[in-house]
Amino acid sequence: xxxxxxxxxxxxxxxxxxxxxxxxxxxxxxxxxxxxxxxxxxxxxxxxxxxxxxxxxxxxxxxxxxxxxxxxxxxxxxxxxxxxxxxxxxxxxxxxxxxxxxxxxxxxxxxxxxxxxxxxxxxxxxxxxxxxxxxxxxxxxxxxxxxxxxxxxxxxxxxxxxxxxxxxxxxxxxxxxxxxxxxxxxxxxxxxxxxxxxxxxxxxxxxxxxxxxxxxxxxxxxxxxxxxxxxxxxxxxxxxxxxxxxxxxxxxxxxxxxxxxxxxxxxxxxxxxxxxxxxxxxxxxxxxxxxxxxxxxxxx
Amino acid sequence: xxxxxxxxxxxxxxxxxxxxxxxxxxxxxxxxxxxxxxxxxxxxxxxxxxxxxxxxxxxxxxxxxxxxxxxxxxxxxxxxxxxxxxxxxxxxxxxxxxxxxxxxxxxxxxxxxxxxxxxxxxxxxxxxxxxxxxxxxxxxxxxxxxxxxxxxxxxxxxxxxxxxxxxxxxxxxxxxxxxxxxxxxxxxxxxxxxxxxxxxxxxxxxxxxxxxxxxxxxxxxxxxxxxxxxxxxxxxxxxxxxxxxxxxxxxxxxxxxxxxxxxxxxxxxxxxxxxxxxxxxxxxxxxxxxxxxxxxxxxxxxxxxxxxxxxxxxxxxxxxxxxxxxx
Numbered sequence: 319x320x321x322x323x324x325x326x327x328x329x330x331x332x333x334x335x336x337x338x339x340x341x342x343x344x345x346x347x348x349x350x351x352x353x354x355x356x357x358x359x360x361x362x363x364x365x366x367x368x369x370x371x372x373x374x375x376x377x378x379x380x381x382x383x384x385x386x387x388x389x390x391x392x393x394x395x396x397x398x399x400x401x402x403x404x405x406x407x408x409x410x411x412x413x414x415x416x417x418x419x420x421x422x423x424x425x426x427x428x429x430x431x432x433x434x435x436x437x438x439x440x441x442x443x444x445x446x447x448x449x450x451x452x453x454x455x456x457x458x459x460x461x462x463x464x465x466x467x468x469x470x471x472x473x474x475x476x477x478x479x480x481x482x483x484x485x486x487x488x489x490x491x492x493x494x495x496x497x498x499x500x501x502x503x504x505x506x507x508x509x510x511x512x513x514x515x516x517x518x519x520x521x522x523x524x525x526x527x528x529x530x531x532x533x534x535x536x537x538x539x540x541x542x543x544x545x546x547x548x549x550x551x552x553x554x555x556x557x558x559x560x561x562x563x564x565x566x567x568x569x570x571x572x573x574x575x576x577x578x579x580x581x582x583x584x585x586x587x588x589x590x591x592x593x594x595x596x597x598x599x600x601x602x603x604x605x606x607x608x609x610x611x612x613x614x615x616x617x618x
Numbered sequence: 619x620x621x622x623x624x625x626x627x628x629x630x631x632x633x634x635x636x637x638x639x640x641x642x643x644x645x646x647x648x649x650x651x652x653x654x655x656x657x658x659x660x661x662x663x664x665x666x667x668x669x670x671x672x673x674x675x676x677x678x679x680x681x682x683x684x685x686x687x688x689x690x691x692x693x694x695x696x697x698x699x700x701x702x703x704x705x706x707x708x709x710x711x712x713x714x715x716x717x718x719x720x721x722x723x724x725x726x727x728x729x730x731x732x733x734x735x736x737x738x739x740x741x742x743x744x745x746x747x748x749x750x751x752x753x754x755x756x757x758x759x760x761x762x763x764x765x766x767x768x769x770x771x772x773x774x775x776x777x778x779x780x781x782x783x784x785x786x787x788x789x790x791x792x793x794x795x796x797x798x799x800x801x802x803x804x805x806x807x808x809x810x811x812x813x814x815x816x817x818x819x820x821x822x823x824x825x826x827x828x829x830x831x832x833x834x835x836x837x838x839x840x841x842x843x844x845x846x847x848x849x850x851x852x853x854x855x856x857x858x859x860x861x862x863x864x865x866x867x868x869x870x871x872x873x874x875x876x877x878x879x880x881x882x883x884x885x886x887x888x889x890x891x892x893x894x895x896x897x898x899x900x901x902x903x904x905x906x907x908x909x910x911x912x913x914x915x916x917x918x919x920x921x922x923x924x925x926x927x928x929x930x931x932x933x934x935x936x937x938x939x940x941x942x943x944x945x
Contacts (some may be wrong), residue, residue: 335840343840350737353729354746357816360809361753364764418658425655439659441935442666448863448931449669449924450870452898456920457669459913460676481669484662514651542757545872548902570759570873577763577877585767592760603755607748 365596372593375586380594384567385555385587390579397591399557400572403472404595406561407551407568408541410476411483416533419487420522426488427495428517440492446485454481455546463550470552472561475568478546483536490532494525531606538602542595544570569595673921680914688918692885694900696915697908703915705897705922710885712896712923715800715875716868718889719807724861726808727815732845734816735823747820754813762877765806770797770878777801777890792888798880800894806874811864818863822856823849855937862934866927872898897923 335343380396388395422439430436458478462468498521506516522529552565553575569591576588681688683701691704730750734743774797784790826849834844850857875896881903882893901916908916 335838339840339843343842346842346845347737350729350733353726354733354738356726357730357750357753357812360764361749361756363768364756364760367764367768368760418661421655421658422662425652425659429652429655430659435656435659439663441939442663444935445928445931446662446666448866448870448927450872450898450927452870452872452901453669453673453920453924453927456901456917457672460672460917461668464676464913465672481665484665488662512645512648514647517651538755542759544757544759545898545902549905553906570757573759573763574873574877577766588763592763595757596760599755599757600752603752 368589368592368596371586371589373590375590376593380587380590384557385572386557388555390576390584391581393583395583395587397567397569397572397587397594399555400567400569400591401594402557402559403475403551403561403567404541404569406559407472407476407479407547407566408537410473410561411479411540412533412537414476415480415483415536416487419484420491420529422484422488423491423495424517426492428513428521443485443488446481447489449481450545451478451482451543452545452549454478455549457481458546459549469563470550470565471563472551472558472566472568475547475551475566476561478550479540479543482543482546483540486536486539487532490535491525491529494528494532495521497528498524527609527612531609534602534606534609538599538606541599541602542570544574547571548574669924673917673924677914677918677921680911681918683911684915693883694895694904694915696912701911701915705919707883707885708895708897708900708919709922709926711800711894712869712898712926714889715804715807715894715896716865718801718804719811719868720861720865722804722808723811723815723864724857727812727860727864728819728857730812730816731819731823732849735820736841736845736849747817750813750816753809754817758810758871758874759877761806761810762874765802765874765878769806770802773797773799773802773805781890788887790888790890792886792891794892795888795890796880796892798878798892800879800889800891803875803878803894803896803899804889806878807868807871810871810874811867814867815860815864818860819853819857822853822860825856826852855940859934859937862930862937866930866934869927869930870898870923872902875899876902 379394381401382398383394383396384399385395385397386399422443426436426440430439455478458474458481462474462477463470468474502520502524503516506520507513511520547568548571551568551571553571554565554567555575556567558564558566573588573591573595576584576591579585680696680701684696684703685700686693686702686704688704690706691702692707694703694708695701696703734747734750738746777795777797777799780790780801781792781795785792830848830852831844834848839847876899879894879896879899880892881895881900882891884893886894897919901920904912905916
């Protein structure tokens, strides 16, 4: 866009810009730069603190031991139980949410175009994006735990995360499917390929990398969710490898638990937990970025 | 897209007899697949409906047992012998902290969006956008931890300063101000909603017709005048809906607020004072000790939060949708 290059004034013919206008322009420019700097302060501060304070407990014990029998003031103890829990819960919710979300997106783009139902679904997907995570947790509490009578488990947590993941993946997939050129679909129909095969073997593979990116970003987002997990998996300090039975740990709830303890050893563990969590999330984000980037270069 | 595939495949079938069989499987597959896609779409709607239904259903017993007025009472004692609880203080804390966050975040976020779209060198723009998006990637629990151990101590001084010099404004008045206040919570919230507001504003700014921009520049407008005349009027509704979506995010934010606030009872307009509480923060903090009625009461408060965010989000989406029709 030509707007990026500063407008070169032509003072010789039209007269120069009056000082008042010039000053106003410069002031706004200064404010806009300032806005960016202001936004960088918390980001740098958070990352700096997480790294410097998280390094203190970054040892093997942290990744191989649980908090079982470790009191808040004790040194040692680790987040093994929490890491296991987070990985299992996020994996389960991915397995549930991704197929559902992709099918919904396929309905919205391939089957439901211009239908009223599709518009309604699309609207509520948007609304669902705005559901507070704690409400998703309360819903699973009300449905799964209080109505169906199951007890706290990692799986209940996965269900809550699924609700948070669904709309994000639907949106991402929908955007990607819309980008698939119609020529491809029509070429496939012209060869006599049924519609579902066209979708499965022509449309989806074309949009594949984009969908993977969307899924990874969604995974990264739900991985850091704490509130719904507090209500559904409860808190345990012991290792529980079975997500379907008994309370399970998770990294965010581990941080929450340790941070509420005033002892320095506990606070240190909380920071290392935060470092671990942020590292996983940033890696997922970076990987998603790389995939998008590679695709852009390839399509050029 | 609109053509019936059956017709097309029958043309193919005349040339190859073997395709006859494949065509029929294709039809069955088509039906299964189409219904599967439709089914998951409908399931999504069902989940939305179920959220409302189950929250209401599980909230009713607690609301019936409630001895106080749920709407006006300020105390939250659902675990007491005759349970008494009201949403007034929590709703007040939620709304005021989110609005303060919105007021702080919106100008900065729009500034960032303008910076990335119109001021930053073009080659850096997408990288800078990614850096701002990183703010959104930091989990709320980490913001909570950061707020609790770092920001709270800094905000102590800020609160004293504001109270000393601007104490005549009722919002900043009161005595014994501190760091674990509604004000600090809203600063954390403002940081958390910055990326969503700025990324949506960026999308809107990217859609401003180049012709308008060039016309403004050709008339001799400075960069700021071009933005004021061409960009901001075009993006107004987009910016409004972006900040409303940010508001929705702030209203529902739980963990960071729960960690930063030191909870105290009672509605107070003095946002610099330690204490205050929000709906979401209260759920996180008091769930572990909640009795059966207590859980019901928390679900009832969650229902209120759900309704507030629903209204805000639907309003934002409606603005976006109306704008799409115009363009």
